[in-house]
Amino acid sequence: MKPGGFVRAAMWAGFLFLWLPILLLVGFAFSADRIPFQWGGFSLRWFGALAANEKLLAAAWLSLRIAAASACLAVLLGGGIGFVLARFGPFRGRAMFGALAGAPLVLPEVVIGLCLLLLFVAMEGLIGWPSGRGAFTILLAHAGFGAAYVAVLVQARLAEAERSLEEAAMDLGATPLVAFRSITLPLMAPALMAGWLLAFTLSLDDVVIASFVSGPAGTTLPIALFSMLRLGLTPEVNALAALVVLGVGAMLGVALWLLGRRRA
Amino acid sequence: MRRGFLLAPLWLWLLLFVAAPVAVLAVMALATPSDGVPPFTLGLRFAAFAMLVEDGYYVEALFSALRLAATTAGLCLLIAYPMALGMAGVRPRWRLPLLAMLMLPFWSGFLLRIGAWIGLLRDEGLINRLLRGFGITEAPLPLLYTEGAMLVGMVHAYLPFAVLPLFTALVRLDPALLEAAADLGARPARVFFSVTLPLTLPAAAAGFLLVFIPAAGEFVIPELLGPPEAQVIGRVLWQEFFQSRDWPLAAALGLALLALLILPMRWFQKLEAEQ
Numbered sequence: 001m002k003p004g005g006f007v008r009a010a011m012w013a014g015f016l017f018l019w020l021p022i023l024l025l026v027g028f029a030f031s032a033d034r035i036p037f038q039w040g041g042f043s044l045r046w047f048g049a050l051a052a053n054e055k056l057l058a059a060a061w062l063s064l065r066i067a068a069a070s071a072c073l074a075v076l077l078g079g080g081i082g083f084v085l086a087r088f089g090p091f092r093g094r095a096m097f098g099a100l101a102g103a104p105l106v107l108p109e110v111v112i113g114l115c116l117l118l119l120f121v122a123m124e125g126l127i128g129w130p131s132g133r134g135a136f137t138i139l140l141a142h143a144g145f146g147a148a149y150v151a152v153l154v155q156a157r158l159a160e161a162e163r164s165l166e167e168a169a170m171d172l173g174a175t176p177l178v179a180f181r182s183i184t185l186p187l188m189a190p191a192l193m194a195g196w197l198l199a200f201t202l203s204l205d206d207v208v209i210a211s212f213v214s215g216p217a218g219t220t221l222p223i224a225l226f227s228m229l230r231l232g233l234t235p236e237v238n239a240l241a242a243l244v245v246l247g248v249g250a251m252l253g254v255a256l257w258l259l260g261r262r263r264a
Numbered sequence: 265m266r267r268g269f270l271l272a273p274l275w276l277w278l279l280l281f282v283a284a285p286v287a288v289l290a291v292m293a294l295a296t297p298s299d300g301v302p303p304f305t306l307g308l309r310f311a312a313f314a315m316l317v318e319d320g321y322y323v324e325a326l327f328s329a330l331r332l333a334a335t336t337a338g339l340c341l342l343i344a345y346p347m348a349l350g351m352a353g354v355r356p357r358w359r360l361p362l363l364a365m366l367m368l369p370f371w372s373g374f375l376l377r378i379g380a381w382i383g384l385l386r387d388e389g390l391i392n393r394l395l396r397g398f399g400i401t402e403a404p405l406p407l408l409y410t411e412g413a414m415l416v417g418m419v420h421a422y423l424p425f426a427v428l429p430l431f432t433a434l435v436r437l438d439p440a441l442l443e444a445a446a447d448l449g450a451r452p453a454r455v456f457f458s459v460t461l462p463l464t465l466p467a468a469a470a471g472f473l474l475v476f477i478p479a480a481g482e483f484v485i486p487e488l489l490g491p492p493e494a495q496v497i498g499r500v501l502w503q504e505f506f507q508s509r510d511w512p513l514a515a516a517l518g519l520a521l522l523a524l525l526i527l528p529m530r531w532f533q534k535l536e537a538e539q
Binding site for chain 2: 004006007008010011012014015017018019021022024025028035036037038077080081083084088091093097100101102103104106107108109110111112114115116118119121122125140144147176201204205207208211212222225226229230232233237238240241244245248249252256259
């Protein structure tokens, strides 16, 4: 059924609402004016200012490293959890296992952050590890959070795929390990890749959990941005937004193009 | 057993990093705040919980968080329904690009989007300059740090979560049902209210909860866009932890928020299981 004119108009109005603030933010990044969202002629000076802002650059570099490492750990853990939930059938404590695996998806961020910080403090008191808080504790926290998302994606992907392929491989004499490596792992691969990207972006975007579990040495980009935005907006934030949106847009464009080409 | 080699480390991780932290939260809520580092001494004291119940400030913080979350989720659904209808109604080859358009703002950085709203809404912001430029207002309207700014920011941040389940349900909806209703003489609005809406109600509920649950604990948006008096639970917990350094009280607030969210969470899991 074709949607009516009202629905069409409402849909585009919704997209406009989502997009207009972002497009304006990106557009005014190229303005020379020192007041954000004020046009003062075309200029790239705020990109220069961004490149010279060493604190922000250091925070961005730290964030990228934490995001990449935590996404890898999340894929390992979440891949395992999703595989267990999709392929192991009933086992003792399965309901508990599933509930724990899904908990980070529904718990409020402030609660996750507080809980993990208290855990790290308790562990340091009991066994002396991890000593102090910073990049490493953020990495662990983000990995746990990301693993929950990866597990959902992997479980859904494996639930879709027939189990008979793995069974056929084993009937033909493959050991479970060989069957896993040559059948299951390739089946899981797209979900693992999507999960890595999701865990990576979630980590790059998180300010609440990171604020709780970071020490003075763990200033990530969102933490730095958050304290900047508390004081108001500066044109450097516009420049950063332009870089992020254009970067993500380019990546998405390439992905869509590849998808379209494969289908054609 | 072989499977144990995979299960054991995963169990260890889940117990250590998911189950144990919640247990530690409960232990902390019973501790006593102190001036040491870390600022507490363990004990069995219910003072933090007593404070929660007796001090109207904390009760109000819980309720205003639930109100904010419900309003946000309701507004999101209202905007999401026509968007999802429109997206499900386009030719299949256009669905993926539209989905990308829906999700790209989500990938563009949560804080940056809030920054955009600050730039639009503040006294010297774009909206106020336009209003003055057209001679509609003389003094800048106070837009930023208001309930309205907070709501706009919340809806903007959470809208995609409400659209996705609705879109999925609408794409799966059997078009024959809609055609049958139309053939029997129902007008489009009637088709929507007597066929589409009842059949997608579970998806609408899922979308509502998908927004409601994280919105109830939201801290960043009320802090950056809301008025100082918008003391929602996420913000109060943050202040008790970082400013007052009363860890037991913050832990008790966290437990209270969890307790309030248990019903919506179970409902959401039930909806997910049914799909």
